[in-house]
Amino acid sequence: MNDTLNITKGINALKEQIDAPTAAFFSSCVHCGLCAEACLFYTETNDPKYTPINKVEPLKRVWESEYTLFGRLKKALGLAKPVTDELLAEWEPLIYDGCTLCGRCSMVCPVGNDISTMIRKVREGMVASDHVPEGLVGASTRAVKIGSPMGIRLKALQAQIKHIERDTGLKIPIDVEGADYMALLSSMEIINFPEYIESLAKIFKQANVSWTLSSEAFEATNSGIQIGSSDIARELVQRIVDGAEKLKVKYVISPECGHAFTAIRWDGPNLIGKSYSFKVVHILELLDELQQSGRLKTQGMEDKKLTFHDPCQIVRKGGVEAQPRRLLSQVASQFVEMSDPGKMNWCCGGGGGVSANERADDVRLKAFNRKKSQLEEINVEVLVTACANCRLILEEGLEENNMDMPVVGLSELISEHLLEENAVEGERDE
Amino acid sequence: MELFSNANDFLLWVRGDAFNIALGLFIIGVLVRILEIFLLGRKKDFSEARGTQWGPGLRNIVSRSVVDNGTFKRAPFVVVVGYIWHICFFIVLFLFIPHIELINALLGIQWPGLASQLVDAATVVAMVSLVAMLWHRLTHPVLKFLSTYEDYVVWFVTFLPLLTGYMAFHRMIDPYPLALGLHILSVELLMVIFPFTKLMHAFTLFIARWYTGAMMGRKGIVS
Amino acid sequence: MNKKTLFESLQQQGITRRGFMKYCTALTSLMALPPSMIPMVANALETAKRPSVIWLSFQECTGCAESLLRSHSPTVEGLIFDHISLDYQHTLQVAAGDAAEHAREQAMKEHHGKYLVVVDGSIPLADPGYSTIAGISNLDMLNETIEGAAAVVAVGTCSAFGGLPQAAPNPTGAVSVSSLVKDKPVINVPGCPPIPTVITGVLAHYLTFGSIPELDNLGRPKVFYGQSIHDRCYRRPFYDKGLFAETFDDEGAKKGWCLYRLGCKGPMTYNACATLKWNQQTSWPVESGHGCLGCSEPNFWDAGSFYKALSIPDGDYAKAAGYAVAAGVAVGAAAGFANQKNKANAVSQHTKVTVDDFGENKDK
Numbered sequence A: 001m002n003d004t005l006n007i008t009k010g011i012n013a014l015k016e017q018i019d020a021p022t023a024a025f026f027s028s029c030v031h032c033g034l035c036a037e038a039c040l041f042y043t044e045t046n047d048p049k050y051t052p053i054n055k056v057e058p059l060k061r062v063w064e065s066e067y068t069l070f071g072r073l074k075k076a077l078g079l080a081k082p083v084t085d086e087l088l089a090e091w092e093p094l095i096y097d098g099c100t101l102c103g104r105c106s107m108v109c110p111v112g113n114d115i116s117t118m119i120r121k122v123r124e125g126m127v128a129s130d131h132v133p134e135g136l137v138g139a140s141t142r143a144v145k146i147g148s149p150m151g152i153r154l155k156a157l158q159a160q161i162k163h164i165e166r167d168t169g170l171k172i173p174i175d176v177e178g179a180d181y182m183a184l185l186s187s188m189e190i191i192n193f194p195e196y197i198e199s200l201a202k203i204f205k206q207a208n209v210s211w212t213l214s215s216e217a218f219e220a221t222n223s224g225i226q227i228g229s230s231d232i233a234r235e236l237v238q239r240i241v242d243g244a245e246k247l248k249v250k251y252v253i254s255p256e257c258g259h260a261f262t263a264i265r266w267d268g269p270n271l272i273g274k275s276y277s278f279k280v281v282h283i284l285e286l287l288d289e290l291q292q293s294g295r296l297k298t299q300g301m302e303d304k305k306l307t308f309h310d311p312c313q314i315v316r317k318g319g320v321e322a323q324p325r326r327l328l329s330q331v332a333s334q335f336v337e338m339s340d341p342g343k344m345n346w347c348c349g350g351g352g353g354v355s356a357n358e359r360a361d362d363v364r365l366k367a368f369n370r371k372k373s374q375l376e377e378i379n380v381e382v383l384v385t386a387c388a389n390c391r392l393i394l395e396e397g398l399e400e401n402n403m404d405m406p407v408v409g410l411s412e413l414i415s416e417h418l419l420e421e422n423a424v425e426g427e428r429d430e
Numbered sequence B: 001m002e003l004f005s006n007a008n009d010f011l012l013w014v015r016g017d018a019f020n021i022a023l024g025l026f027i028i029g030v031l032v033r034i035l036e037i038f039l040l041g042r043k044k045d046f047s048e049a050r051g052t053q054w055g056p057g058l059r060n061i062v063s064r065s066v067v068d069n070g071t072f073k074r075a076p077f078v079v080v081v082g083y084i085w086h087i088c089f090f091i092v093l094f095l096f097i098p099h100i101e102l103i104n105a106l107l108g109i110q111w112p113g114l115a116s117q118l119v120d121a122a123t124v125v126a127m128v129s130l131v132a133m134l135w136h137r138l139t140h141p142v143l144k145f146l147s148t149y150e151d152y153v154v155w156f157v158t159f160l161p162l163l164t165g166y167m168a169f170h171r172m173i174d175p176y177p178l179a180l181g182l183h184i185l186s187v188e189l190l191m192v193i194f195p196f197t198k199l200m201h202a203f204t205l206f207i208a209r210w211y212t213g214a215m216m217g218r219k220g221i222v223s
Numbered sequence C: 001m002n003k004k005t006l007f008e009s010l011q012q013q014g015i016t017r018r019g020f021m022k023y024c025t026a027l028t029s030l031m032a033l034p035p036s037m038i039p040m041v042a043n044a045l046e047t048a049k050r051p052s053v054i055w056l057s058f059q060e061c062t063g064c065a066e067s068l069l070r071s072h073s074p075t076v077e078g079l080i081f082d083h084i085s086l087d088y089q090h091t092l093q094v095a096a097g098d099a100a101e102h103a104r105e106q107a108m109k110e111h112h113g114k115y116l117v118v119v120d121g122s123i124p125l126a127d128p129g130y131s132t133i134a135g136i137s138n139l140d141m142l143n144e145t146i147e148g149a150a151a152v153v154a155v156g157t158c159s160a161f162g163g164l165p166q167a168a169p170n171p172t173g174a175v176s177v178s179s180l181v182k183d184k185p186v187i188n189v190p191g192c193p194p195i196p197t198v199i200t201g202v203l204a205h206y207l208t209f210g211s212i213p214e215l216d217n218l219g220r221p222k223v224f225y226g227q228s229i230h231d232r233c234y235r236r237p238f239y240d241k242g243l244f245a246e247t248f249d250d251e252g253a254k255k256g257w258c259l260y261r262l263g264c265k266g267p268m269t270y271n272a273c274a275t276l277k278w279n280q281q282t283s284w285p286v287e288s289g290h291g292c293l294g295c296s297e298p299n300f301w302d303a304g305s306f307y308k309a310l311s312i313p314d315g316d317y318a319k320a321a322g323y324a325v326a327a328g329v330a331v332g333a334a335a336g337f338a339n340q341k342n343k344a345n346a347v348s349q350h351t352k353v354t355v356d357d358f359g360e361n362k363d364k
């Protein structure tokens, strides 16, 4: 029995989470069931327990019995439904395995409930009562203790940098004080998609961007956000803030990775309780800006039929929707949208920590069927996205379903089409 | 009838004391619920805003009334019947002349009404759509799963005023003071349970939509 | 003299058989009976004895009696009145004082068990002194008089339902006849005043059939009170179309639109005005441009303004709303602040979570 984290703390954490919007949301739900139709975990399993509003039942009970007059009366009379350890144990898989915090339900609810944000709040209670999946505990622990959820240390990054510098002849600046931009990376990019780092180096060189990496704060992802612990998330964000302040940069660049963007761009300042001394931009925002201002020039077009998978945290929760489309229009001649594109896009199934939680593998693969049928509708050859996590999940899902289709990061795609002003024609071939 | 010596006595009570009690409970309940919501407050947001909150919040209040195409295709019944129900209900509530008189007496505002036959037709459609919604709630797996006793109580208490109003209009209950009295009483019942149930959505959905729209606006997402 | 049948008495006045049949036809229609009933009515009248009628006037304004007696031309009402034996009516009779009271006692003795009592006006119970006749309280006189009566006809809303004297605050403690008379049939003929034709129609029914007509649950004869004003109102098509006069002199009023918004209580009022009309069928209130007041209904004086639509509550809802707003704000603020405290408390009890706290990591 764990004595540090327990049900009392869990309920207390839920009490801390409830604010005016939460109260407005619970007051408004009419049990219409539409949110179920928005959630890939319901649509692909047909199991009603995955209905988004059902997932926040523990929070609802706390709200009702703590923050409404009628509910307090019911509680006093012993009529309130209590939040018990058993309840939280039962709900844990719904909260962690059956929700990617994709936010789609929040777009559909007719009374305007932001259910996804409430699910994030429930996770705080789950953490405080120790109802968390093993995978996420591991990731968080590695993030706090090693510096990266995947256990990647600076040495590994340095090795990758060395490789890239050798392969491209480009310099990857590190710990450059006074640079304009400090770029962050996600572990997955370092390990699985180092092309991203290479792309940055190429693009920034052409666009003449003054940038650097930080040896103390290169990891952008935040397992604290995924597991749902503000305390852990704060510690991780603080490292980035410290790193950026130390190097006195004006901007911090969030990598493609969606939840990293949410963590650093939107949640970070609130976790540390103050505004940053720097600005945070998503790499797609920056690329778009560079391209719009003429600093980034591309040449040639992909002529394969391709589509773009909007990472939920970037589009629906991050507000970056037009940028990838403008960028794609520069480098792809046969871009087609999936059904429900942009802010209504369907999640890949692996966000919100689900991909780090092996227990969720089965349901995640089921949920992928949504993406599969979306892709089947349009019959494309290439799938572009802008999140290393999405990319891995998509690759895995496609493979599982025997769909042969390359998944490409948008930043890389852009870097592949950089106009090589001084280059001899033909030097740059695919 | 022991409590009332006759139907007129009953009507008198319903239009008098009972209405005052119902109105009082309704106002107190709604105000308490709304104050409880607002006083919980929101934490100050330190992240750098990409857009404003007010405009998108207000926009979302309107735009949430239209469902996205994909969801419509997945749940056409809820959407279509939901629209029909709400539209007909608003016609009945706000465009029947006797109701306009009531609103004018209470709030001092009025607008033109509709011919009673049209309101009558809307009443029938509203009742049919409510029955259809009940049937759907009892048969659809998600709705069956989500529904609590409160959903059914609210359904019933919402249905009653339509039914009694229809019966009073068509003078199906004798004598008329009894019919009218029952109709008003059923509305009073609705007013009394209103603040304690999901009926509150009629007010709080504006708050909910605004908060969500404001959050989206802040992040630069089109609400 | 009273032993004569109605037919005999008519014959004495030189009315022919043909005239008698005409009279029966009129009477049949007055009672809202089908023409096929005419022979039966004639047969009944040929043998009917002139009944003795004792008319008691309590807390009333004489409007009801006026309504009945002011009709000029020879009418069916008139004929009926000529042919009942009105043995006591203190406003009309020549005799006064002891002589009058004597007449009443005489009639009661002679026709014991057979006479009709007509009452107009309500009975004060708070203090008998509010209304006495020859030193006898209304209550005593009523009890005394109905003792040998065959039936009681409560004419006018005061006597049928309490009427104006009973309106709040009811200083005299006025009550209706039916709330006092439990062991005799009571026929309520409400209206403020009732339509004269209705009064005589009820009397004619008793005269003809020797029984009381079918009554609704307020004791009113269904033939006259079975339908509401609204159901028979000629302005009803405007109501259905949603065309309403909004002031007494607007276009709608001139076009004869429905008077609902001007407070017409026709929808809840059961009376025969819309069909029988008033003043020898000349017109009736709604026709002359004023909404129905609901005068044939209980409590009509207390049912709110005559000029407020029926759908408007008649309590002091503005005051109730005012109190409720104040209470709602107070309770809401108190609850809201309690919630804030509750939440602040939770925040202060927060214990920082570190990764070492997870059971997973502890097991290791």
Ligand code: SF4
Binding pocket: A038, A039, A040, A041, A051, A052, A055, A098, A099, A100, A101, A102, A103, A104, A105, A106, A115, A116, A119, A347
């Ligand atoms: S956030 Fe996404 S995954 Fe989670 S409940 Fe909502 S729609 Fe489903």
Ligand code: SF4
Binding pocket: A028, A029, A030, A031, A032, A033, A034, A035, A036, A053, A108, A109, A110, A111, A112, A113, A115
């Ligand atoms: S869509 Fe909104 S109102 Fe409908 S059940 Fe879900 S949370 Fe409730």
Ligand code: SF4
Binding pocket: C229, C230, C231, C233, C234, C235, C236, C237, C239, C257, C258, C259, C260, C264, C265, C266, C267, C286, C291, C292
């Ligand atoms: S005028 Fe009065 S009785 Fe006539 S239709 Fe209108 S509301 Fe009914």
Ligand code: SF4
Binding pocket: C191, C192, C229, C269, C271, C273, C284, C285, C286, C291, C292, C293, C294, C295, C296
């Ligand atoms: S119209 Fe109405 S108020 Fe007027 S006399 Fe007839 S019943 Fe009475």
